[in-house]
Amino acid sequence: MKNLIEKESQKANEILQENTIIAEALKNSDIWILVTDENGNILYVNEAVERISGYKKEELIGKNPRIFKSGLNPPEFYKEMWDTILSGRVFNAITPNRKKDGEIFHVDLKIIPVRLTGNVLRFVAVAKDVTEKIRLSERVQRLHNYDALTGLLNMNGFTVNVSQKIKETPGLGLFILIDIYNMSSINKAYGINIGDQLLIKFAERIKKSFENTDSLARISADTFGVYLILESSDEIYKAYSKLYEMKNSVLKIDDKAVSVNINAALSVFPKDGVSFNTLYERTDIALQKAKKAGAGVILFFDSEIEREAEKLWKVFELLKKATEEKLFIFYYQPYFYTESLRFAGAEALVRIIDRNGKLYTPDFFIDQLENSHYLSAFENWAIGEVIEKIKKWRINISINISGNTFSNPIILSLLSAIPSDVRDKLTIEITERTFIKDPYYTMQILREIKSMDSPPKIAIDDFGTGYSSMIYLRDLPVDIIKIDRTFIKDIVKDKKSLAIVQTIIDLTRRLEKKTLAEGVETEEQLEILKSAGCDLVQGFLFSKPVPEDKLLSFIA
Ligand code: C2E
Ligand code: CA
Ligand code: CA
Numbered sequence: 001m002k003n004l005i006e007k008e009s010q011k012a013n014e015i016l017q018e019n020t021i022i023a024e025a026l027k028n029s030d031i032w033i034l035v036t037d038e039n040g041n042i043l044y045v046n047e048a049v050e051r052i053s054g055y056k057k058e059e060l061i062g063k064n065p066r067i068f069k070s071g072l073n074p075p076e077f078y079k080e081m082w083d084t085i086l087s088g089r090v091f092n093a094i095t096p097n098r099k100k101d102g103e104i105f106h107v108d109l110k111i112i113p114v115r116l117t118g119n120v121l122r123f124v125a126v127a128k129d130v131t132e133k134i135r136l137s138e139r140v141q142r143l144h145n146y147d148a149l150t151g152l153l154n155m156n157g158f159t160v161n162v163s164q165k166i167k168e169t170p171g172l173g174l175f176i177l178i179d180i181y182n183m184s185s186i187n188k189a190y191g192i193n194i195g196d197q198l199l200i201k202f203a204e205r206i207k208k209s210f211e212n213t214d215s216l217a218r219i220s221a222d223t224f225g226v227y228l229i230l231e232s233s234d235e236i237y238k239a240y241s242k243l244y245e246m247k248n249s250v251l252k253i254d255d256k257a258v259s260v261n262i263n264a265a266l267s268v269f270p271k272d273g274v275s276f277n278t279l280y281e282r283t284d285i286a287l288q289k290a291k292k293a294g295a296g297v298i299l300f301f302d303s304e305i306e307r308e309a310e311k312l313w314k315v316f317e318l319l320k321k322a323t324e325e326k327l328f329i330f331y332y333q334p335y336f337y338t339e340s341l342r343f344a345g346a347e348a349l350v351r352i353i354d355r356n357g358k359l360y361t362p363d364f365f366i367d368q369l370e371n372s373h374y375l376s377a378f379e380n381w382a383i384g385e386v387i388e389k390i391k392k393w394r395i396n397i398s399i400n401i402s403g404n405t406f407s408n409p410i411i412l413s414l415l416s417a418i419p420s421d422v423r424d425k426l427t428i429e430i431t432e433r434t435f436i437k438d439p440y441y442t443m444q445i446l447r448e449i450k451s452m453d454s455p456p457k458i459a460i461d462d463f464g465t466g467y468s469s470m471i472y473l474r475d476l477p478v479d480i481i482k483i484d485r486t487f488i489k490d491i492v493k494d495k496k497s498l499a500i501v502q503t504i505i506d507l508t509r510r511l512e513k514k515t516l517a518e519g520v521e522t523e524e525q526l527e528i529l530k531s532a533g534c535d536l537v538q539g540f541l542f543s544k545p546v547p548e549d550k551l552l553s554f555i556a
Contacts, residue, residue: 038121054100150203158217173269183222267301331545335538345396398427403434424454432466485519
């Protein structure tokens with residue numbers, strides 16, 4: 001093979017030498033000339049090729065031109081090239097290549113397929129080095145689209161970038177403007193030079209806060225723009241909390257600590273606008289309002305989202321504080337045997353009590369907790385706490401485990417680490433919704449839990465609200481079905497609710513599992529549940545969730 005190529009190469013040279021004038025011209029030309037056989041093996045290169053690429057002729061003959069490949073072209077580029085030249089047409093493109101030393105150069109390339117006598121096919125690549133021209137236009141582009149001080153996009157670049165994003169990702173987006181509140185007084189107090197450095201530092205701060213986007217801009221002296229593509233509306237509040245963190249920050253410049261405050265405004269794509277211009281205009285209206293309202297004010301174009309965001313932000317602050325300062329605490333709600341009304345066990349229900357003694361119930365924070373990075377720390381604490389109480393009090397305690405934790409195999413190691421004489425007094429409550437989100441996986445985890453020695457009991461919480469099939473009940477390795485409060489509430493006056501409750505109880509009994517009625521509030525409900533054959537009852541009729549000392553006096 002190698003010999004053949006050498007021979008071919010020699011032949012190509014001979015043909016060219018026959019025409020001495022042309023040969024000399026080609027050799028000394030500034031134009032890159034490279035000839036390959038039909039398989040792409042290089043047969044001839046002129047001196048320009050050596051000069052531009054940095055390879056010696058000997059290093060190129062017999063090789064494939066992919067030696068110059070920059071890696072910057074998509075695979076389609078090469079497909080199109082081969083399709084074109086193999087069908088006998090000339091291929092033309094401006095394309096980046098790589099020199100021997102790794103540096104990129106750009107060429108304006110033509111590949112010409114030439115058929116010689118005897119049906120021999122050759123490809124002649126003729127190219128001009130256009131690197132300088134490309135660099136220059138890139139530089140012009142940069143000046144046109146980027147802010148020279150911070151390296152972020154400028155207004156022009158931001159417009160192009162965001163418009164593109166809107167077109168490509170029509171889902172959900174967040175448009176943010178951030179204005180440095182006290183820029184002119186900073187300039188006055190410290191001078192323009194420090195002011196410039198502050199802008200650079202602030203730009204870095206924005207880059208770090210919003211690292212998942214390249215839509216970051218300085219759009220005027222002290223106003224920055226950010227555009228985020230969102231996967232869910234939750235991320236609106238995450239972005240909001242990042243802006244909150246930017247309020248009253250102190251940036252170190254040289255040895256000076258300069259405090260900066262901001263105003264910010266947000267609008268949501270596509271709800272508040274579907275083009276760059278409307279989003280910008282509307283966010284700017286909100287920004288002007290925020291600036292008038294004073295330092296640190298952050299506003300949404302849509303005030304409804306704003307109220308929602310503010311509430312959620314408060315919840316996240318509370319969760320952060322509760323985690324850092326260990327403010328989580330369990331209240332316990334007892335449950336009883338329906339027949340005898342003897343104490344059967346207690347459900348641990350979380351609360352947060354802040355330093356001022358204010359108590360927060362789960363409806364205020366549980367959804368956010370279950371979807372935050374505070375969850376695993378919380379659930380580690382929760383399981384530890386409940387284990388300690390079982391050891392101390394020797395009673396059955398139920399704990400609520402969120403769907404997110406349950407879908408993580410860590411739950412298995414958490415549970416298997418518990419001493420077995422404690423574990424069999426523990427009940428794990430998972431909601432029906434958790435189960436139906438991924439029945440097969442949940443079933444597997446439940447089976448593994450049940451294969452431990454002295455396994456914990458499993459209860460399906462809020463049963464009846466998740467529309468799961470009764471068929472599942474047959475195979476579920478669970479011990480207790482907790483009938484949801486909404487059905488119990490209506491059993492006295494609504495025959496249909498009673499029928500549903502009766503059916504759940506009968507079916508559960510036949511499957512040799514137990515039922516627990518949640519939210520029993522009246523004697524009448526209790527009587528009905530008793531005659532329906534419900535095993536366990538829990539509700540305000542007996543006790544609300546109470547702090548542990550109250551629970552202990554209850555048991556006594
Ligand atoms: P859940 O597991 O269904 O807990 C029962 C909820 O119903 C408790 O609300 C309880 O106070 C309330 N309740 C009990 N009996 C009655 C009654 O007779 N009438 C009425 N109207 N309400 C009654 P709580 O403590 O606010 O908890 C709410 C939810 O928060 C719980 O619902 C549970 O899903 C979740 N949760 C509570 N603690 C934890 C926890 O430690 N971890 C996790 N992941 N979730 C928890
Ligand atoms: Ca529960
Ligand atoms: Ca429940």
